[in-house]
Amino acid sequence: MGHTVGDRGESVTGAGPTLVIRGGTVVDQSGERRADVLIAEGRVAAVESRIARPRGAVVLEADGCVVAPGLVDLHTHLREPGREESETIETGTRAASLGGFTAVVAMPNTEPALDSAEAVRNVQELAVGASAHVAVAGAITVGRAGERLAPMSELAALGVRLFTDDGAGVQSAGLMRRALDYATGLGVTLAQHCEDRTLAGDGAMHEGAWSSRLGIPGMPAAAEEVMVARDIALVRALGARMHFLHLSTTGSVDLVRRAKSEGLAVTAEAAPHHFSLTDGRTADYDPVFKVNPPLRPQADVDALKAGLADGTIDAIATDHAPHAPELKDLPFDQAPPGMLGLQTALSLAISELDLPVARILALLSWQPASICGLDPVHGGDQGGAIVPGAAGNICVIDPTATWTVEASMLASRSRNSPYDGRKLTGRVRHTVFRGEPVVIDAEAQR
Amino acid sequence: MSPFPAHLLSMDDLGTEEIVEVLEVADSFVEVGRRANPKVPTLRGRTVATLFFEDSTRTRMSFETAAKRMSADVLSFAPGSSSVKKGESLRDTIETIEAIGIDGVIIRHASSGVPARAAGWLDHCSVINAGDGWHQHPTQALLDLYTVRQAFGGGDSGLARFEGMQVVIVGDIRHSRVARSQITAYTALGAEVTLVAPTTLLPPSLEGWPVTSVTQHLDDVLPKADVVSLLRVQSERGSGEFVPTLREYTADYGLTARRATMLQPGAFILHPGPIVRGVEIASEVAELPAALITDQVSNGVAVRMAVLFLLLGQGTLGGAHRG
Numbered sequence: 001m002g003h004t005v006g007d008r009g010e011s012v013t014g015a016g017p018t019l020v021i022r023g024g025t026v027v028d029q030s031g032e033r034r035a036d037v038l039i040a041e042g043r044v045a046a047v048e049s050r051i052a053r054p055r056g057a058v059v060l061e062a063d064g065c066v067v068a069p070g071l072v073d074l075h076t077h078l079r080e081p082g083r084e085e086s087e088t089i090e091t092g093t094r095a096a097s098l099g100g101f102t103a104v105v106a107m108p109n110t111e112p113a114l115d116s117a118e119a120v121r122n123v124q125e126l127a128v129g130a131s132a133h134v135a136v137a138g139a140i141t142v143g144r145a146g147e148r149l150a151p152m153s154e155l156a157a158l159g160v161r162l163f164t165d166d167g168a169g170v171q172s173a174g175l176m177r178r179a180l181d182y183a184t185g186l187g188v189t190l191a192q193h194c195e196d197r198t199l200a201g202d203g204a205m206h207e208g209a210w211s212s213r214l215g216i217p218g219m220p221a222a223a224e225e226v227m228v229a230r231d232i233a234l235v236r237a238l239g240a241r242m243h244f245l246h247l248s249t250t251g252s253v254d255l256v257r258r259a260k261s262e263g264l265a266v267t268a269e270a271a272p273h274h275f276s277l278t279d280g281r282t283a284d285y286d287p288v289f290k291v292n293p294p295l296r297p298q299a300d301v302d303a304l305k306a307g308l309a310d311g312t313i314d315a316i317a318t319d320h321a322p323h324a325p326e327l328k329d330l331p332f333d334q335a336p337p338g339m340l341g342l343q344t345a346l347s348l349a350i351s352e353l354d355l356p357v358a359r360i361l362a363l364l365s366w367q368p369a370s371i372c373g374l375d376p377v378h379g380g381d382q383g384g385a386i387v388p389g390a391a392g393n394i395c396v397i398d399p400t401a402t403w404t405v406e407a408s409m410l411a412s413r414s415r416n417s418p419y420d421g422r423k424l425t426g427r428v429r430h431t432v433f434r435g436e437p438v439v440i441d442a443e444a445q446r
Numbered sequence: 447m448s449p450f451p452a453h454l455l456s457m458d459d460l461g462t463e464e465i466v467e468v469l470e471v472a473d474s475f476v477e478v479g480r481r482a483n484p485k486v487p488t489l490r491g492r493t494v495a496t497l498f499f500e501d502s503t504r505t506r507m508s509f510e511t512a513a514k515r516m517s518a519d520v521l522s523f524a525p526g527s528s529s530v531k532k533g534e535s536l537r538d539t540i541e542t543i544e545a546i547g548i549d550g551v552i553i554r555h556a557s558s559g560v561p562a563r564a565a566g567w568l569d570h571c572s573v574i575n576a577g578d579g580w581h582q583h584p585t586q587a588l589l590d591l592y593t594v595r596q597a598f599g600g601g602d603s604g605l606a607r608f609e610g611m612q613v614v615i616v617g618d619i620r621h622s623r624v625a626r627s628q629i630t631a632y633t634a635l636g637a638e639v640t641l642v643a644p645t646t647l648l649p650p651s652l653e654g655w656p657v658t659s660v661t662q663h664l665d666d667v668l669p670k671a672d673v674v675s676l677l678r679v680q681s682e683r684g685s686g687e688f689v690p691t692l693r694e695y696t697a698d699y700g701l702t703a704r705r706a707t708m709l710q711p712g713a714f715i716l717h718p719g720p721i722v723r724g725v726e727i728a729s730e731v732a733e734l735p736a737a738l739i740t741d742q743v744s745n746g747v748a749v750r751m752a753v754l755f756l757l758l759g760q761g762t763l764g765g766a767h768r769g
């Protein structure tokens with residue numbers, strides 16, 4: 001099959017194999033129904049209660065499984081270019097496909113940062129042939145240095161819909177105001193990693209009982225919350241829209257809940273590790289539990305779960321952040337923050353959240369697709385309902401299967417999963433990306 | 447009696463029984479130190495390495511003297527604070543130590559948790575924490591206990607004095623590995639600990655800490671204190687971020703000559719050193735008979751000999767973990 005790069009960076013597929021996804025329950029925005037799904041030439045060709053296998057078609061068995069639109073990760077660090085020893089677009093998107101994702105938003109903190117047309121085009125070209133769609137997020141400021149605006153209009157013309165300096169928040173309120181104002185005119189969304197540097201300081205974990213006992217410099221919850229509050233004030237003042245990355249504290253969830261009740265155009269995401277792990281896990285000083293924002297106490301975990309349940313938080317996003325093993329063998333305060341997440345996100349959501357599968361899929365598929373402009377409403381091919389004519393981006397999930405995470409068996413180039421040895425419920429069985437089966441029976445095909 | 451632990455990473459590794467054991471073993475090594483030839487063959491054939499990623503001549507010399515007095519072979523590594531710059535990871539450095547065949551490694555590092563991580567990477571080598579970041583400095587706390595017990599008469603009667611003893615720890619608790627170890631150590635023997643510090647130099651949370659009280663008023667607690675333990679204030683902490691000036695710190699928290707007169711007769715003053723005269727302690731106060739600062743240093747060798755003996759002494763009280 002031939003790939004070409006479309007004018008917004010998307011890959012346009014010609015022909016593809018014929019697939020029948022048989023025996024599953026289709027779950028999408030329109031509800032759920034028992035149906036087989038026929039995929040041909042990259043698109044959904046039929047959704048019917050029983051589809052006979054056409055000659056030459058590949059059958060993907062889905063008995064007892066959920067057939068859903070492919071998952072969309074708003075927050076992935078693919079590390080290429082610049083840190084290929086930790087991850088590449090090839091290995092990162094393979095991990096994504098094994099986790100049920102058919103699209104990932106690639107964060108711009110590569111080396112060089114994705115703050116220019118040349119850098120964005122480079123990643124778009126490198127992503128041709130990847131196992132999932134790579135939507136590039138652009139930097140808000142040049143070099144993510146927080147000093148002057150990156151050429152957002154030029155990047156928007158290349159298809160960039162989400163801008164962030166992720167890894168750092170835009171520290172200057174004045175510059176953030178200009179950025180929001182400018183973005184509003186372009187119709188793109190800014191996403192903030194909320195962390196006030198003067199409060200976070202050299203903090204390497206959540207500031208609280210554990211950091212005090214362990215003698216590790218902490219970053220207080222307020223370091224996140226003051227920037228959430230600041231940006232909500234800017235959104236209110238400007239009538240802008242904005243997305244909050246990886247909320248981690250009770251106070252942040254409360255601020256976003258109130259902003260939404262006011263009718264402000266804010267959306268938010270939460271990362272699986274923030275609703276499944278607490279700061280006590282750092283007790284052995286293992287940097288595999290170091291992440292930014294840091295793991296928080298149980299009360300914050302509970303607040304995130306409540307925010308996911310009541311709709312305050314719109315998306316589960318992985319913040320997949322690979323780091324080569326030698327970097328995680330550094331002392332805790334020197335090791336870089338970040339955890340693998342693509343292959344465990346869905347299972348953690350099923351295992352940890354007391355939500356129906358359809359709600360979990362909303363948080364992992366069509367809601368994030370809408371936030372980053374990859375859904376059909378915005379002209380994209382992700383997260384849409386599974387109906388004839390829809391794009392062939394689908395994941396098949398066995399919601400009751402159990403498996404044990406083995407960090408050494410993950411597809412990422414790195415091994416920094418905090419879930420090594422943990423038993424999880426819910427597993428991706430097949431993933432179809434643009435009509436091609438990239439994962440069959442939990443095995444990557446590319 | 448429970449076996450002595452495989453490593454000494456934190457005061458939390460020792461129960462009351464093990465602490466008393468260290469103090470009693472140290473008594474015999476104090477006696478050794480008084481001999482014309484202060485050397486015993488206890489660790490002959492064993493190899494001990496000091497691995498100080500952070501400079502500390504005093505603590506390193508104390509450990510090396512302790513090991514040499516026990517006839518151990520002593521290696522001294524000084525890899526500097528950032529081995530990464532040299533292209534070798536911390537883990538590689540630690541695993542090299544084991545491959546060389548070292549029995550005990552004494553680690554100091556500016557980052558909290560490095561001795562604990564090292565212990566996890568080693569199979570046959572005991573780790574002694576000689577100070578990690580803000581976390582722990584257990585041999586300092588043990589030598590403080592030894593010194594206080596000695597000052598109160600030594601032996602079982604000195605030990606008995608810890609029950610209900612009023613210990614006041616003054617200074618930069620937030621950034622102090624010494625304080626974190628001392629609090630556990632004193633309370634394990636029955637003492638009651640009061641912390642005195644400006645709120646900016648207290649840990650963000652004291653949840654779970656066995657302290658009796660916390661105050662910003664040193665004058666209120668001095669008259670009832672049996673032991674006042676001062677912590678060094680690093681000058682950068684008094685440059686406007688944590689306290690406005692060192693002058694203001696000394697006015698509120700320094701053990702000045704005036705404040706020293708408030709102490710009850712028989713109370714003692716400790717300081718882990720190096721002291722900053724005129725900041726946390728007045729020069730003349732440091733010279734008072736009640737000040738045990740030089741006793742702490744000389745007892746340090748005997749206490750570290752005791753720790754080495756209990757961790758590495760084959761076929762004796764310790765060393766049960768290996769095999």
